[in-house]
Amino acid sequence: MNSKRFGNRSHNHPPLPPNLRLMATMVLGMASFMNILDLTIVNVSVPTIAGDLGVAPAQGTWAITSYAVAEAIMLPMTGWLAGRLGQVRLFMISTAFFTLASLLCGLAPSFQILLAARVLQGVFGAGMIPMSQTLMLQAYPPEKQGLATGIWAMTTVAAPIIGPLTGGWITDNLSWHWIFLINLPVGAICLVLVYALFKNRETPSVQKPVDFVGLGLLAVGVGSLQILLDKGNELDWFNSPTIVALSVVSAIALVILVIWEWYDEHPLVDVHLFTHRNFLVGSICMLVGTLAFFGSNVVFPLWLQTQLGYTSEWAGRTMALGGVLAVFMGPIVGANIGRLDARAVATFGFSMFAVYAYVCAQFTSEVDFATLATTRLIMGVGISCFFLPIITIALSGLSPQEMAGASGLNSFLRNMGSSMGTAIITSYWEHRAQFHHANLAENITSSYAPAQSYMNQLGQLGLGHDATLAMTNRVVESQAYMLSTNNVMLTCGILMVCLAVPIWFAKGPFVRVAADH
Template identity: 55%
Template sequence: MSATALAQAGTPARELSGAERAIATVALGFGSFMNILDLSIANVSVPAISGDLGVSYTVGTWVITSYAVSEAIMLPLTGWLAQRFGQVRMFVMATLLFTLASMMCGFSPSFPVLLAARVMQGVVGASMIPLSQTLLTGLYPPQKRGMALGLWSMTTILAPIVGPLAGGWLTEALSWHWVFLINLPFGLMVAGVVWTLLGQRDTPRIKRPVDRMGLVLLAIGVGALQILLDKGNELDWFGSGEVIGLACIAVVALSFFVVWELTAEHPVVELHLFARRNFAIGAVCLMLGSMAFFGTVVLIPLWLQAFQGYTPLWAGKVVAFGGVFAVMLGPVVGSNIHRVDARAIATFGFTTFALVAFWSTRFTPDVDYWTVATARLLMGIGISCFFLPLVTINLSGLLPTQIAAATGLSNFMRNLGSSFGTAIMVSLWDHRTIAHHADLAERVTPYDAPARDYLAQLHALGLSDTQAWGQIEHTITAQSSLMATNDVLLVCGLIMLCLIGPIWLTRPPFTVRAGSDH
């Protein structure tokens, strides 16, 4: 909310100096970064956690799922919570409780305690991401808001890239406990700085009735959908009665939720925002773009570790190259986005991502480290040039009092896109690997001339017939996984190209409206 609006509401607002505004920007960015980081930092630590706490690897993955489910449920509630407690107060409370939950995770003596702490992390920390974005938009005048959002958008790009790298290093160098304990100093710093600088600029509190029915329907529907996405590939999707049951629960609960929220006097989620063209198109494009982005972030290190002989740390280093241009270009794009059509920047980002993805489909099994790293580096240009324009388009035309609800919903769509992207792309990769393996294997017979020549070469190296056929099987498997990886990269590139048309259906100006609701 602007200083004028705050003054009208009776809350004195002191104008921040340039240094104070910069410090507040960094603190809010750290809060968002820390929260998104926890979605991916524990991924590589699951084997260590499972072994230490005496559970199977399958059960251990609930450390990831529990956090994702609880956060997904709470994200759309950000607008209601911000009105109930005030934006600054809610952000600080969420950060402190998230830090406390992180400490509980780090000191968990058993797996059930760890699971409960992870659920608490997701529940209390969900509003940190959208509120950091909301508070940043209120700190800057319209002409400088793009630069602030550019800095913020870096967190959404860097965090899922840095997460596996940081998690692998902390687990190897120290222990899995530090994957969670690392949040403590940063959480306390973020809460202290934000309250000190922004505490007197808080928005008025509005005590709206609690929409209990909407809240229950949201929890059931989103919870079932998130679990379905996380466990679908493991359970063979709709070949499993459990997945079919979860799908039915999600469809029924979310259908009733939409009808209820559109007619409720005090809805817990402002679904009417989707009636705005820019918000609806921006949110859907953000979800689909996140699908493609997270699909590559998850798939590339998986392929490198499973079939190219990379350790988790080295696979993380390859993926980390995707964040280089995010750091460099984020502030540049942000500071100039009011001068250039946001749709043009997004189109450039979609096109660049797609072209690099198409180039990556030409990789061969002997592709070297620097070639894969270069592809990730160039793909980072596309990533850094479409996230911020989508956020800018998504929030355009909204009143300051609508920003908290809008950022909560748009971040929910981004979260859903990452879950869809991870589940769908990994499942597609598995199925395409099996299909390519079957196709290649049926061509390799003792009567096939190239196969006979390869067998002769292996025999000349001293391998027995059994060993030679084993080597051929290994080669077929490696080839199949690469071909499947190329298929997924092709799909991700096509998704990005398909977003170019819809984004031009949005309408400028792409700025937040001034004033209040009155």
């Protein structure tokens, strides 16, 4: 794609007309949704994929890890790539090769080829999310950019909720290949329409030298951190020499990376963005808030499926109601964010999520589907008022030249938060279950009347001694995981409430710096 095909090189483009703006919103939101969906849609299909391609389920999880590692490494580079290639060109290249990699995944004859294709998906998909956000903001006038951000932010909320449900349905009713092949028509539509809408709206490109030292440090530091998070629970965390080694390597590489990029004349990652107060506050809240959101959203369906007997499809239905509400509320909140204090909206969002978490922490194992599903509506309100104001705060006061790099780092922190939430909160859930199991099991003695009464009732039903003990242990285990789930939800709620303090260190007004005329 040469520069002439993208027409005007000016960075200061007028907003798109309303009818074209609507089309741009739909297609850019669709591209962002498709990309984030691929982070989660594979999760429930791993056992099927592994069996079909002749590998163990534990090895099959690398289909998830390879994508996450590649995307995590590339996301912080988005600003540098956008400056070197131009924002429209970077989006087009990213989408084209992401779609091609999806085709390779769907047709992969072996697990090795699938892994290679998943790496390509992560490498090229990293540019799609921040560029979709940046281009969407470019299409709107300043007074309507809150609405644009609200619509875009809701795609990042809906995709992780819809992903497992969609992946499970496709795997059960079609074939796992289709979880990748469905990207082909979406990618093609995005390429055609984005080219038609933005071909004359390219941003200036500067041929900056490649920071090979920064690239190496970024790959080693972020790659080690992502593998550590993905494999930590499986390898028993710091009891594993592998995890310890990854921790040391990651810490050293990331510290040196920050120092190197701070002083480098042409940094690969613009760490100076963190000197902006609002970007720093927004980044902290995005990382911690996403950790709590994703952590609770991973553990809850796990509990439903492993302890309450829900299928993956019904667990997805339980989770979906809150996501649907968030999608509808996002644009409404976005359209009015300019009239409100973003810090107050975020605080309300944190509080509503905390209320949802507290209600969930009171559940018992007898809770019914209707209660579970309707409670998610509270979460939907909270998340609608969470992601949008944080993004608005983080990007406020930044120039258009800084926007691509800031969007990339913001997306990187969201991905890291989701990885950390999945790894840390799941591990916490397992350990708390073990703790509660041990405490409850201590009461299964001849001197504890309720336990003996329950076991006697099982004996009267005709169960033998071993069967009675096994049934009792199953009940203890179920209650232990119930208590552990309550602990997780309460912890995630507390994390959200704590964010109500740092968010007020942000300084208004929460608007972007206009481009130079």
